[in-house]
Amino acid sequence: MTYVRRSDYSFMKKLLLVLGLWPTPNSKFRLFRITFFYTVYIGYLLLENSEISLFETNIRFMGSLLACYALTGDVMFRDKAAQLGERMLPAFQTETGIPHSLINLHTGASKNYGWASSGCSILSEIGTMHLEFTYLSDITGNPVFKSKVENVRKVLKNLEKPKGLYPNYIHPKTGKWGQHHMSLGGLGDSFYEYLLKAWIQSGKEDVEARQMYDEAIAAIDQHMIKTSQGKLLYVSDLKYDRLEHKMGHLACFAGGMFALGAKTQENELSERYMTIAAGLTNTCHESYDRSYTKLGPEAFHFIEGNEAKSLKNGEKYYILRPETFESYFVMWRLTKDPKYREWGWEAVQALEKYCRVPGGFTGLHNVYLVDPPQDDVQQSYFFAETLKYLYLLFSDDDLINLNDWVFNSEAHVLPIRGNPLYRASPSL
Secondary structure (H helix, E strand, C coil), rough: CCCHHHCCCCCHHHHHHHHCCCCCCCCCCCCCCCCHHHHHHHHHCCCCCCCCHHHHHHHHHHHHHHHHHHCCHHHHHHHHHHHHHHHHHHHHHHCCCCCCCCCCEECCCEEEECCCCCCCCCCCHHHCCCCHHHHHHHHHHHCCCHHHHHHHHHHHHCCCHHHHHCCCCCCCCCCCCEECCCCCCCCCCHHHHHHHHHHCCCCCCCHHHHHHHHHHHHHHHHHHHHCCCCCEECCCCECCHHHHHEEHHHHHHHHHHHHHHHHHCCCCCCCHHHHHHHHHHHHHHHHHHCCCCCCCCCCEEEECCCCCCCCHHHHECCCCCHHHHHHHHHHHHHHHCCCHHHHHHHHHHHHHHHEEECCCCECCCCCCCCCCEEECCCHHHHHHHHHHHHHCCCCCCCCCCCCCCCCEEECCEEEECCCHHHHHCCCC
């Protein structure tokens, strides 16, 4: 297979070094040593008098601190996570308990983006805190964090859903939906992921989360999963009952999610959902394979004669995104089909050829050009997610075993109840 035919493994060694996994006497702790610097930066954030994203703070900073605590047992990480969590709580002080998107950690003031459907909160943001806040409560013994995210879920569960679907926007004052725009890509994506993973994280005891996931996925399958004339399966955005026949790169995580849902609770729908998982992952690979660089665009369309390709210049860029590789990794772990490793190695080679620069890695402005202009930006998630998923794609199953760990939306690992490294507070 092509992914093992190299005279040397310098690139994979670089991945190991970046991830802190190159074997040394200390290799057990090196993977997350960089998170120490997060604690310093978080201290800066707590003092900085400016607005930051509640969602990004949670998945990037909170997630990394919690992962470090689970893996090392060092209470510094737990205590810093608790301090950060307390500063995030004012964002939930709304009429419904639905949090605002932006918060000043220094003053506690919070608000929503002006562009988000007349000041709405965003589904993917309010629904992507359950893993972290539940775990934070469990390791600190402070129930307030879990109570906040449980209330968010309660509000969402009790709302009437158009066709069983969750719109991307909700008013934190009224608790009513904003624009009826549904998506498994940006603005919706990780809400569904966290329903499934909350159930897994709980040791499959959080039955409500699984029920909500199953109902949401069934509605998505009925109304948003489509097959193109070229036999490519895709998940389309839906705006006021109108399919857009377009899929964003952010939605490419969904192949792995459908597979994880199917394999963790097998029933009469499992075969159907595994077919969807394989189909979506294949389509995302096609979006890569149909570009000159063999890297995927930000969004791609499905019209006759032009499928899985971008139509607009503003969609042709690649900014080192991980979602397709996330699905490769999950599909490999659950099916052992070698094509996922082959596709992953194609991506490694493309990253090395087109994105590698003397200072690190860069995104591309147009994946369809022979000599694509580079954007000179190295995204932080490239290290947290892209390289991590590519590395784990080629690892043994016992490294971050899916029976013991879940990945948060920034690919930080959180233990599943029953894992000895869960480290729940003795008071629980």
